[in-house]
Amino acid sequence: MRTVEWEKGTVRLIDQTKLPWELTVVGYRDHERLAEAISKMVVRGAPAIGATAAYGMALAGLTSEAETMDALRSDLADAAERLTLARPTAVNLVWGVERQLQLARDEQWTTADEIRAALIREAHAIADEDVATNKRIGAHGAKLISDGNTVLHHCNTGALATVDYGTALGVIRAAHEQGKQVHVLVDETRPRLQGALLTAWELERLGIPFELIVDSAAGHFMSTGQVDLVLVGADRIAGNGDVANKIGTYSLAVMAKENGVPFYSVAPRSTVDLSLPSGDQIPVEERPGEEVTSLFGKSIAPEGATARNPAFDVTPHRYLTGIVTEKGVVYLPFDLGLRRVMEGEEA
C-alpha cells in the first residue's frame, strides 16, 4: 500500500512509529487527529506529510457542518492553521495545505458540496503526482550512480517518506532497477533512528545491499575512500540552494567536501521555497529532549539530564554538488537553476 491513502472518508497511514517490528495501518477521520499524527511522526518525511496534510484538508471539508461556501472556507482556513502548525520545517506541508485553500477559493464552485468533492479529488491528484514525480527524480538521479558505487544515505527518504517510491532512496532504487550494483551505507540517524528502523527495512524489502553505520562513522568511511557519493533528501530548499534536512546533514556535507565526495540533495519542486532567499530564514523544529535522553522509552542518560534536540539543520549551498529534482539536476549557480526549474523548464 501507499504510505498515505484515502478510503471512504478515512485517511489511512502506515504507522511509522511501529516499524520495523509491525506493519500496521491507522485510520483518521478528522483533521485534528491527523495533525497530531503528523506531530508525533506516525507519518513523516516532507512529501508524505505534504500529501497527508492535503488529505487532512479534504477531511476538514467533509467533517465541517458548513452549509454555505463562505462558512466552509472559514472552517478550512482554521483547519489549515492547525495542520501547518503540526511541523514547521518541511515546506511541503504548507504547500499541500495552500494548494487546497487556493482550490477552495476558486470562483467556479457554486455550492459547499462541490468544494468538498473537489478537495478529495485534489488530494488524490497530489498523491498521484508525488509518485510520478519521484519516478522522474529517480530517472534523473540514477545517472549519477555508476555500477559498483557505494552511496552514503541519511535519514529515510524512501517510499515511507513520500506517498511511494521515495526521493534520494528512489534514486538508489532506480539505479538498482536498471541493474547497477549499488551498495548503501545507511546512517542510523539519531535520535529517532529513521535510517536503522525505516531505511534499512525498505532496502531489505527491495533487495538492495546495505550496511548500517552509526552517524559518527560517516567521516571515517569518506576519508578512507569507501564512499562514492552522498545522497540526502530535503525538507526545505531556499532560493539560493541552502538545504534544510535531517539533523546531521550539514556535518555530512562538510565532510564530503573535505574528502572530495560528491554530495547531492534530492527533492521534488514542492520542497523548494523561493519565498526565502537563504536558509537563514528556514524555521528549524526543536523536538522534545526525551528523544535524545531515552531510547525506546528507556533512559540512556542520568536522571534529570536535559538535552537539545534540533530535528533539522541547514546546509549552505556551497557544500552541495547538485540538487536533483524531477526537472533534472540543478548545479551552480543554484539561484538561477532553481528559478528555472520552478518555472517549469528542464534543468
Ligand code: MRU
Ligand atoms: O523528521 P523526519 O523524519 O520527517 O525528517 C525527514 C527528513 O529529513 C527527510 O530527509 C526529508 O523529509 C526528505 S524525505 C523524502
